[in-house]
Amino acid sequence: MGADTKVAGSPRLMVGEHFMLGDHACAEGALAAGLDFFAGYPITPSTEICERLAHRLPQVGGRFVQMEDELGSIAAILGASAAGARSLTATSGPGFSLMMENIGLAVMMEIPCVIVDVMRGSPSTGLPTLVGQGDVFQARWGSHGDYSIVAFSPSSPQECFDLTIRAFNVADQLRIPVFLLMDETIGHMTERVVIPPADQIPRTPRKRPGHAPGEKLFLPFKADGDLIPPMAHAGEGYNVHFTGLTHDERGYPALNAQAHEELVMRLSRKVSAHASEVTLVEEVYLEDAEVVVVTFGCTARSARRAVNLARQRGIKAGLLRAITLWPFPEEHVRRLSESGRVKRFVVPEINLGQVCREVERLTSLPVDRINRAGGAMISPQSIMEVIAA
Amino acid sequence: MTTAASVTSHTRIVEAHPIDKVLRADRFPHILCPACGIGSIIHCYVQAITESGIPLNQHVCVSGIGCSGRAAGYINVDSYHTTHGRAVPFALGIAVYRPDLRVTVISGDGDLTSIGGNHLIHAARRNVNLTIICINNFNYGMTGGQAGPTTPLSAKSSTTPFGSWERPFNLPHLAHAVGASFVARWTVLHIRQLKEAVLRGMHKQGFAFIEVLSPCPTGFGRPNDIGEGLEEMRRYRRRCQVDDHAYLPDIDIDLTNDDSPIVVGNFVDVERPPFHPALGEPAAATPKPDPDRAAARTQSRESSSNGQ
């Protein structure tokens, strides 16, 4: 898909301007981030990520494996990451559901990885080729139990590139799974993508053991003040033990309430403690806005257009785009809510009400929901009407 | 294990056992029941590690969930105790990214062949460079003895209170059919043969599958009137027949029939290109039809007709 197939023999970093599919831009972002290992199971509308990497990754020294299913895909990227690889998988709703089990394992073992979910109409098989935004809560809460993750939501192919790089950096920094919650519209949209030279691509390394193996006992789950433990990889001689069971600092099972409390609290707090570092928003006309549209993904494009239309009509509308969906940009919403100026929030989304619940719990102001079940973008006009109402 | 020098007239207490460095001594005592076979299997694996000539740092142990899955936690190499059924794809990730490492999966029959069955057959088909030690105790032991895909016909368990009416897997036949390069079955009685099989697996370039029959007196023995663990071992000893050339479709285990043999051996050892995802060059040509398979079939037909 996308006719730009002149990629054979290209370097890892295709520096320059491209007219590129969102899915391809995501794949190129992963390559730019230093992707070592991809395991995936093709599924519409994420297949182009898989295909692009099948073509590109082996040519630049990485390993591509098409797995038997999504359960295997995510397990494989965790294994590779445990051995030191920057690892990626890409899927859509049905596959995302299957991955929930080992997303929990990634959280518990603190194995960094990036998972792309190109959202389509759902539930179940739903609308394979058409847009949806119904996986927002699943990304946050989908695996069993309490934990925290980070999720980014691109609104353009350029952001598919940029945010995939950021996702790898945050994953390695915090030792968590990081999600790129794309949607079908963004994944299947072709637009200008600028790939910068290598020295402009940031790379956050994983925190590594501070001593050589054998020098002294390495405690693979002993966190520093930042709540993040250094990570030793398979084959380095630290003789680590990782388990999905509740464990102590040594990594050994510790099946009691106190150990569980300590571990689960730390896993959750290590994300909240770094929330401000990973929170990205786009703010449009917020300095004097009275009606604020809170939005993300492809819907943000319609919302931006709607806000501009409203401004043309003299309505003081503004836009807060959650580029980071999780942790949700609570402070931004609270500040607007308490500004005394904002009178109302509008939350359009291609689901039956997910992000709006976040906004609702953060404000006592009215929140006008615009919900569609999926299959098409919400038009700027329909958002405009609610802004103007 | 004792060393040759320890044959003396008096008891000698040693500070350290030769395999201590391969075990996580700080994890003992272990969680396994008296007369469980898993300890012997861990011992065989550890012994194979020490004899493999492969540095300890290059061994990685991955397991799934269950009593057998706990094995990874007792072995002092980089070890990963993953989720139920996912040990094989997790291990695949390590093996593909670090082909210099020797990755062994130790897990149970339920973990590997029920919830993880799809991963198992595809890893074998790809011929991923892994050694699989599949501990078959005919039930889900850790959770109290439920039936699984290896539970013999008519055997009782907490989920087959009237006896199982499902036909169980014949695991060596399955592993062979889906492309494993090395296939063996032993029991915990066959300590030396098992260790040798694991060693062969470690040195095999490709997918090695070793089924080990192991007593589970708590989960399987008790409801099936096998009595103590030793009794299950006695049955193995009485009924096991070593036959490397066995006709694999015929080696189902019929625990109800005391006269039927339990066939063990190193059944398959063939060379196939191991799984190495391409690095920019086209994948190797399709492997030729496996001559070994046809040969084994003819041979085992002969041997089975001889035996009956």
Place this chain on the structure above:
Amino acid sequence: MASKVPMTNGVTQVRIAGFGGQGVILTGMLLGKAASLYDGKEAVFTQSYGPEARGGASSADVVISSEPVDDPLVTNPDILVALFQEAYVRFRPLLREGGMLIVDDELVHADAGETGMHAIPATRMAEALGRRIVANVVVFGYLVGMSGVISRDAAIKAIESTVKPKTYQLNLDAFSAGYERARGDRAS
């Protein structure tokens, strides 16, 4: 004839509709790429991925503007290229009042009342070039020449950076054939 670029509020919506194998996706890709990378404009290219995208109908949508394009959807095209009858029947009613309609007149039989339509026998022209497969690039040339929505230079750069080197000349010839025909039609 049409001397001004068809647009609405500074935005040109283009829909190129045909059936599978006609290369409409490549045409849309070339148009968006030329605008976005070589003509200093902003462009978004999308394609129909619905169940209807399999086998039968296929359509490519491009939105071009001098400003960033927020809304990628083509709702009422300013330019509609219809390369088979069903595309004409289905999308003609959506064409904006005063918008530009381009058809392959050997594949589309327009309504009797249709006026101001631009017709090009792209498939036959491509066959004359020796390769029927470049009919879409003939159409691309005609679209560029007739609408002026992007420059000729930008279009050629897009072709050069997209097609395989060994087919570049053929594609360039196809583009030029369409482009020159449009110039002739405009002059007449």
